Amino acid sequence: MTNADKLKELAQTSPYAGCTANAPMAFVACYRKECRMPEYAPIDLSASVENLLLEADELGLGAVWLGIAPLRDRMDKVREVISIPEELEAFAIIPCGYPVQIKNQQNHYEKERVHFVE
Template structure:
């Protein structure tokens, strides 16, 4: 519960590199996500190249903070042709992204979910930067690194949004 209750969106990072074993842990967490019919529509680009990160940060007006990250993970959806439940692929992807965010928190890293899908212009921009194959759709950008400052999570619990029957 600590990772869930203490997770914050981090948009500013130190220059410290993220260790390979931590990157693997993040990706393992992503691939442990639930998936409709176990279709696992995900693949992940692990981007450390500064020029590519700069280009990714320009793909959305809300992605500028990615430029300061030493690492950007880009979850992408494979072609939906062979999926049992293609309409659920974005839900599967969301679960994978959340697992990355929680694992980052647990590892002492900071991360933030920057939406790409479903905005066509953003999807195409990321596709151009990463030279994605036909049928592969960019879903999000996840800048990851060591936070440059400590942030406290806010308690978002709101009992007025609970309806008991």
């Protein structure tokens, strides 16, 4: 999706999607409602979004995961903006572009949250 007007509309589909308005493009990751194992769809899509983020980074691009599913109101808004066919569901928006700044990586590691079992 590269249409500037649609990107601005997508930016309104969640309170945390504002960065989409200024991005040159965005992916909207969707899953098929009637896939082989629908229970696993969010897990499969999470892995694919993560892979997309890693590849964007590898290419020197900036991208961010904007959560849409499982919140029905966000999913319906995204469907409306980009006319997603009935058989698909919107999962996440991933705006992508050349980063205006590189922030230092944050370290969220908390040793006490890792449990080792011998």
